[in-house]
Amino acid sequence: MLSQLVRKRNSSVVSVISLGLVVVLVSASCSGASPETVAPDSTVADVSSTTITETTMTTVTTIPIVRAPLTGAAAPDETVLQRPAMVVKIDNHLRARPQWGLNQADIVFEENVEQLTRFAAVFHSQGSDPVGPIRSGRLQDINLLGSLSHPLFVWSGGNQKVTAEIRKSWLVDLSHSVANERGGYRREPSRSAPHDLLAETTKLWLLAPPDAQPPLPQFEYRADTETVTTNSKPAGAVKISMDGVKVMWEWSPDLLTFVRSQDDKPHVDMQDVRINAQNVVVISVVYTKSGSSPVAKSVGSGEAWIYTAGVLVQGTWERLDPQKTFTFKDTTGAVIKLSPGRTWVEVIRAKSAAHIAPGVDPATIKYP
Numbered sequence: 001m002l003s004q005l006v007r008k009r010n011s012s013v014v015s016v017i018s019l020g021l022v023v024v025l026v027s028a029s030c031s032g033a034s035p036e037t038v039a040p041d042s043t044v045a046d047v048s049s050t051t052i053t054e055t056t057m058t059t060v061t062t063i064p065i066v067r068a069p070l071t072g073a074a075a076p077d078e079t080v081l082q083r084p085a086m087v088v089k090i091d092n093h094l095r096a097r098p099q100w101g102l103n104q105a106d107i108v109f110e111e112n113v114e115q116l117t118r119f120a121a122v123f124h125s126q127g128s129d130p131v132g133p134i135r136s137g138r139l140q141d142i143n144l145l146g147s148l149s150h151p152l153f154v155w156s157g158g159n160q161k162v163t164a165e166i167r168k169s170w171l172v173d174l175s176h177s178v179a180n181e182r183g184g185y186r187r188e189p190s191r192s193a194p195h196d197l198l199a200e201t202t203k204l205w206l207l208a209p210p211d212a213q214p215p216l217p218q219f220e221y222r223a224d225t226e227t228v229t230t231n232s233k234p235a236g237a238v239k240i241s242m243d244g245v246k247v248m249w250e251w252s253p254d255l256l257t258f259v260r261s262q263d264d265k266p267h268v269d270m271q272d273v274r275i276n277a278q279n280v281v282v283i284s285v286v287y288t289k290s291g292s293s294p295v296a297k298s299v300g301s302g303e304a305w306i307y308t309a310g311v312l313v314q315g316t317w318e319r320l321d322p323q324k325t326f327t328f329k330d331t332t333g334a335v336i337k338l339s340p341g342r343t344w345v346e347v348i349r350a351k352s353a354a355h356i357a358p359g360v361d362p363a364t365i366k367y368p
Helices: 002-031 042-048 078-082 140-144 160-167 176-183 201-205
Strands: 086-091 107-112 117-123 152-154 237-242 245-252 257-262 279-290 293-297 300-308 311-319 327-330 343-349 353-356
Touching: 086 201, 107 140, 107 293, 140 160, 140 293, 152 201, 176 201, 237 279, 237 343
Parallel strands: 086 152, 107 343, 279 343
Antiparallel strands: 086 117, 107 117, 237 245, 237 353, 245 257, 279 293, 279 300, 300 311, 311 327
16 A cells, blocks of 8 residues: 555656656747756656655563462463462371372471371462372361461361361361362272372362452562572481471482482372472471370461572571461571472471481481
């Protein structure tokens, strides 16, 4: 279209110019002047040297990376970030191993129970079908999980006191007795009761209340170009004495992650994949008791060891409100930032962890 307009315009101009030249030549002939002595019309020179240029503008749009709040990593699917967090209580009894879903959880809390540990696996950016084995809740779960914005709570049930407290708490009860088949609960025939109860996160998320909200970030993460604080020391491994379970996390330079062992054996999931995490947060808490059950005091403050990117950052944790997140600071008072990725939180008794430097054989270091 533009070229047609240009040709039409040039044609009109040339016609006018030609007519002008005829008039000039006729006038010159009548006056006796020679055509060769007539000064050239400046308009002709202008038209012959005019160039029409079309310019194309290119706009570059940078699409920001959408990050999952519980990992700080790029979200695999933005739509899933609108759903609430889901916490599944996963069994760690010898007969419950290997488990389903531990490597898919964004955050896993390991807490002491009766001479054993149990996992509170927090799912948000991805799920696990199936997940489990699922076991009962504890009073300590209420405060420990309070900062997750009313998460869905998937558990097998509990004694009368625990059940009453959980049902009136900010945890959304999706127990076996409440969700049942709608939540995909079923018994796994290859396991023996009570270590055989599974469910499906896909179905459980469909049971979320209409006003359910996504969780807020629980930690601060380093930017992609940000280095780890210099207030740290290299980490080879850490040994932890939990109640009835000996835990070790080792840094893998090849995988750029920490890998887990239990009772001196690699801890693997149902896919035979080693349990792993980009961050291991070790918090020392006071445990009280409710009957025979330990109760972790997760409101207050205490010592914290943060294992991330192959180093240990020592500092403290503080939390004055159970519906607020933990604050982690190093010995200088600066906030400790984690690597984007999945995080395990080991909720230990005081003086129950031993740091192991790189190059030291973990077998030579005793569990504390």
